[in-house]
Amino acid sequence: MIGTGVKKGTAELAILSVLEDRPLHGYELSRRIEAQTKGSLSFSLAALYPMLYRMEQRRWIRGTWETSSNGRRRRCYRLTPQGKKKLQPLRAEWLELFSALQRLTKVSNV
C-alpha cells in the first residue's frame, strides 16, 4: 500500500494522465484512477475536488458543465494545452524517482 505523502505527490500526475485519454467528470475520474491502480490510489472527496479546483486555477485542466442523457448536470474536466505541457516533465520526474528507488532498493519491476 502506498503511503499518504507519496500519494499526494502522485495525485496530480494521476489526474493529468487519466484526463489525457479523455475528458471525465469527478466521479468517473476517481473510479478510473482507482481501477487503473488496482485500488492503490483512491481519492476521498476532500482530496479530489480541492485538487481539481487548484489544477483548474493553474489552468492545467478546464471544467465545464455538461448535461448527460438522463438530464443530470455534471462538471466535466479536460486537459488544457498547459496541462499537456506540465504532464511531460511530471512523468519524467516520477520516472526518474522510481528508477532511482529501483536502483537503490535493487527491487525489480517497481
Add this chain to the structure above:
Amino acid sequence: MYDWRLLVQQRLAGLLIEGGGAAQIVEELAGHLEESYQSLLRDGLSEEAAARRALERVNDWQDLKRKLESSRNKETILNKRVSQFWFPAFLTLALSMVLLAVIQIFGPTPWVGPMPGGRLRMTPVAAVYVSWLIFLPFIGALAAYLSRRAGGRTLALFFSVVFPVFPYVAFFVIGLPLALILDDKVAHNITLPAFFVGLSAWVIFPAMALLAGGWPVHYFASRRLDAGQGSGS
C-alpha cells in the same frame, strides 16, 4: 431516495467561495455522491448500506469545507486574516480612539450643576464618555461589515468588533494590578468597587455598545448569505 444536494448543502453550510461558486460546488459534490450511491445499488447493496458507503468518501466535512475554500479562493490564509480580522480590528481601534479625542476637543462641555448645599457638581468625564458611547455602535457596525464582506466567520467578526476595548482590558487586567504591585507612585487606595466601575465603564459598556452595532450587521449578513445559498442550489 436520498436528497444528496440537500445533504451536501447542510454539511457544507456556510461554505464561503469567492464569486458565489458555493452552489456549483454543492451540486458537483452531490452529483458525485449520487453516482457513487447508484453504482453501489447496482452492485447489490441495500439503500442504507449504499448511502453509508457513499458517505464514507467524506471522512470530515469540516476538513472538506476548509480545503474547498482554500483551493477556490485565491487569497492566502495570511491575506484572509488581514482582511477578515486585522484590518477591521485596527480600523475600529483607530476610529474609536480618534472619536474619543475629537469629542474631548470639540465635544460637549462638562456639565456643571448645582448640588444641595450650594456647591457645584462637575461631571466632565461623563460628558465625553456618554457621547463616545453613543457613537460606538456605528464603529462596531463598520467593523462587522468589513469583516463579513471579507468572508470573516463569527469569531473573527466578534473580535474585530470588540477590538477597541482590548487596550483597556490589558490595562485593567494586567497593567493596573502590575502597577499596584511594582510602582509605589500609583495610588494604593483603589477600592475593589472602583476597579469594577472602571472595568465596566471602559470595557464592558463599550464592548456592549460596539456589539450593539456589529451584531445586527452580522445577523442580517448571515441571513442574506443563507438565503442566497438556498436559492442558488
